[in-house]
Amino acid sequence: MNWGGDMRAKDMARIAVIGFGPRGLGALEALSQRLRETGRRVQIDIYEPSPFPGAGPNFAPSDPEYCLLNIPYQDIAIRPPQGSAVGSFADWQNKPFDRDDFPSRADMGRYLEARRDDLFKRGFTKSDAKITLLRKNVERVSQEAPGWCLHIENGQPAHYDEVLLTLGQPPVEPDAQWASWQAHAAQSTAEVAPAYPAAELCDRASEWQGQCVAIRGLGLSTFDVLRSLTIAQGGRFDAAGYHPSGREPACILPFSLNGQPPFPKPQDAVLDALFAPTPEETAHFARAAEAAVCATPQEATANINGALAPVVTRILAPQRVNDTQVLDWLATEWADPGTQDRQAPMDALRHGIALAAGHAAPTIGYALGQVWRKWQDEWRAAFNPGCATPETAKHLIDFDEGLKRYSYGLPLSSARELLALIDAGQTDLSFAVDPGIIETSQGWMLGVGGQQVEVSIIIDAVLPAPALSNISVPPLPGLITKGLIVAVSDDLAAATEPDGTLRDQSGSPVSGLCLLGRLALGSVTAVDSLHDCFGHSADRWADGVVARLRNARPAE
Template sequence: MKKAEGSLRIAIVGMGPRGLGALEALRALRCEGDAPIRVDVFDPFPASGAGPNFDPDESQLCLLNIPHRDISIRPPEYSRIGSFANWLPHDPDPDAFPARADLGRYLEDRYEDLRGQETYRLTRHACRVDALKRDGDGWLLQVSDQWHGPYDEVLLTLGQPKVCPDDQLAEWQQHADGSRGVLAQAYPAARLAEAAAEWSGKSIAIRGMGLSAFDVLRVLTCAQGGRFENGRYIPSGREPERIYPFSLDGKPPFPKPATQEIDERFTPTEAETNAFTDAMPKAAEADVTTAKLLINTAITPVALRVLSEHGAEASADRVLDWLETEWDQPGAQEEDGPLDTLLSGMALAEAKAPPTIGYTVGQLWRKWQDQIRAGYNPAKTPPDTAKALLGFDEGLKRYSYGPPLSASRELRALIEAGLVDLALATDPEIETVSDGWALSKGYASATVGVMVDAVLPSPDLGAVRTPLVSQLLEEGPLTPLAEGLSADTAADGRIIDTQGQPAHGLCLLGRLALGSVVAADSLHDCFGEASRRWARGVLDRQTSHP
C-alpha cells in the first residue's frame, strides 16, 4: 500500500485522557503556518478524551481522589476551553472531590475543541485495532479485514486493557457460571447499580479495599435510595443485609488532608524540593542500594521537620527505620486493625492527631509526583532499581492516592449502621459453596451470594488479552523491561525491541509502560511531560526524515 502524499500522518490507538494529552501537546509545539497533521483516532469507546475511567455516563457517585484545589490539568494557551473549575456551571468547593463523570464531560469538550483546530485533520474510527505491521517507512493498522494507513507515527495509549483473570478470579468466574453465586465487576458502576437493585437483603463481599471499594459501597447504598445525613446513614430498606469488604492486609487507605490549610502543613520548601529534584534522577539510574539511600536522604529531613512542627515525636533514626521497612515490607510498620486504621486515618486527615511518619512521607510523596516523574521517566533505569522504586511508589499509594475524608466518614457510618462488617477484612479464607462463597477468619464467618471484584489488575503484559498487544508481544517489537514489569520504552515513548533498539515511529504511553515510567496512573501524568516528550520526538523525526 503506497503512502499518500501530503502532511504528517498519525494514528492514535486509544483516545482517553492520555491520547487527548498527547494531541494537545503536539498542537502546542506546532508552528503557525505548518501543514495540517492528519490524525486517525481508533477507539470503540464513544466518549473521546474521557475514556472509560471518566465515562460521562458513569454514576455521579463515583468520585475522583483529587480535590478541586489540586486539579491542575489546564488546557494549552490556544484552547478555547478554560480550566475545569471555570468550565463548571458553578463555583466548586476547593476541598470537594468532583464526580469522575463531570471531569469526563470536560475532557470531551477539550477533544471537541481540538477537532476545531486548523492544526489537525482529525478522523475518528469507532473500532478496535487488531494488528499492526510495518509498511516501508510507515505502519499499517488492521481493523477486522481492512488495513488503514500507512502512518508515519503510531501512538498506543491503551489505558488498562482487558487481562486474563488471576487464578482466584478465574476460579470464581467458573464457579459463578455453575452455582447460585453472582460475580460482579465494580465498573461500570451504573451497571452495578442496576444489578444491585436485585440484591436487597443479601450478603455481599467486596474483593479489594482500595479506592474502587468506596465507589462500590455508594452503589450498594446511596444508589439504592439510602443517604448520609449528619454523620449517619439513613437506609432505604433496599440495601444488602451485610457487606464484607476484604483485602490482603484488610486496611482501608488513608484519606487525604481535609482542607487546604491542613494540606499545606505537608508542603515542602523550595530548597527541600530542589534537593529531592536533584536526588530523583540519580536514584533512577543507580543500583538499588544507592537509589534507596538517595531517596531516604532526601525525604528524611523534610519529614522530620514536618513532624516536629506539628507536635509529633520523631527522630531521624525513626524516620529512616520507617523508610527502610517501607522499601522491603510496605505497610508492615502499621499494626492497627481495619477499624482502628480507618479511625486513625480520619484523625490524621482532620489534624485531630499529630501526623505519623507514614502519613507525612505519603503526603510528601504525593506533592513530589511531578518531580518523581521528571526524574524517573526520561532515565534508563536498571530493572532491579525499577522494581524497587515502583514497589515503593505502589506501597505509598495508601497515603498518596487516598480517598476524600468524606468517603472514610461514609464507611464509618455504614459500619455504625450495621451494614458493613470488617470482621473478615484481613485476608479471609474463602471457599466456593453452592450459594456463593463462604468467608472465614478466626471465629468470624459468613456466606455471601454476591462477590464484587474491585481490584485493579496489574499491567502485566503477558496477561493482556487485547489482540494488538498479544500480536506485538509474539511478533515484536513489544517486550517487557524485565520480568514483572511492563513495556520497555524510550523517554519519548518509542517501544524498545528485543534487540534494544527503538522502533521508528511506534510509541506507547501510559500504564502498560510501568517500569520504564513511574506514577502513570495519575490523571495529571496524561497532560504532563511524557506527552510533551512524545510530541517533540514526533516533530524531530519529521524534521530529520522529511
C-alpha cells in the same frame, strides 16, 4: 467525524492514535502545539470505538455523580494547551464549588470532552492538519516499510508513518482466583461482578436486596462500589449517619490481603499546608531523585531517604520525632511496605479519619505520604526520562506503589461514609484481612479466626497489574509475540524510550511505534495519575514525532 481541510493522500504524513482517553487527548494537545515545525501536511486518525472519546471509560460523563475523584478541586492542575478556549478545570465550572471538595469523575469527563471538542475545532488550525475520529477497533498492527499498517475490523488496511498506543488498562485474562470464582458462578446461583461501569453495577445491585455481598479489594474503587450498593439503592447519609432504604444487600464485606483501608487526604487546605515542603527542600529532592534513578538500588534508597527524612523530621518536630525514627520507618517501608504501621481494619479506619481531620497528631507514615504526594511532578520528571536499570526501576516503583496508601488517599468524606455504614450494620470489616474462601452450593464461605459467613455475590474492585503476558485484547498480543513490545523485566511493563518509542527484544528503538501510559510502568512511574496524561511524557512524545516527521518521507 472530520476536522480540517482536504488534503491529497500522498504528500502528507500520517499518524494513528489507538485508544483515546485522557492519555491520547493529552498527547494530541501536545502535538497540536508543535506540528507547524514539521513543514509537513499531516493526517491524524484516532481509533476509538467507545462512546466517550477524550474522556474514556474511567471518566465517562454518564457515570453516577457519586463516583468521585481522589483529587480535590484545589489540587487539580491539568493545564490546557496554549490557545485553548476551555480554560482550567476550575475556570470551566458553571456551578459554585468548594476548593476542598472532590469533584465527580463524570464532571471531569465532561471537562475532558470539552477539551477534546476544542482541540478538534481549533487545536490544529495553525498547522496544515486533518484529524479524523474513527469508531473502529484495530485488530492488528504490522511493520511495513517505510511505516506501519493497521488492519481494521471490517475495513481496509491503512498505512501510517507513526502509531501511538494509548490504551489505558485494556482487559486482561482473569487471575486464577477470579477465574475460579467465575467458573463457580456460571455453574451455580452465585454471581460475580466487576466494579465498573458503576451504573451497570448499580442496576445489578437492585436485585441483591437481603443478600450478602463481598468486595475483593479495599482500595479507592471499593468506595465507589459501596455507594452503588447503598445510596444508589435509595439510602442516604447525613450528619447522624447512614439511613438505609431497605433495598440494600443484607451485609457488605470488603476484604484484601492486608485488610487496610487507604488513608484519607487532609480535609482542607489549612491542614494540607502543614505537610508542604519548602522550595529548597523540593529542589533538594529533585536532585536526589535524579541521582537515585541512575544509581544502584542501595544507592537509590540512600538518595531518597536523604531527601525525605529531614522534611518529615521538620514537620513532626512538635512530636519530637527525630531523623533516626524516620529512617527506621523508611527502612521497613523499603523492605516490607506497610508492616510498620499495620492495625486492625477498624482501628486503621478510625485512625485515618482522625489523622485527616486533624484530631490526631500526624504519624511518620502519614506525613511522609503527604510530602511524597506533593513531589509527584518532581518524581516523574526524575524517573521518566529513563536511565534506571530494571533492578533500580523495580525498587523505586515498589516504593512509590507502597506509599499510595497515603499519597493516593481518598476523600475524608468517603472514609466517614464507610464508618457510618459499619455503624449502621450495613458493612462489616470482620473479614477484611485475607479471609479463607471456599465454594458452597449458594456461593462462597468466608472465614477469619473461627468466624464464618456465606456470601452469594463477589464484586471485583482490584485494578489488575499492567502485566503484558495477561493482555488478550488486540492489537497488543500480536506486537508482543513479534517482540516489538517487550517488558522491562518480569515484574514490570513495556520498555520504552523517554518519548514513548517502544524498545524491541534486542533493546533497539522501534521507530514510529510508541506507547504511553500504564502499560509502560517500569519505563515511567506514577502512571495512574490524571495529571501525568497532560505532562512531560506527552510533550516528549510530541517532540519525538516532530523530529521524525521533519526528516522522514510519508508512508505510501
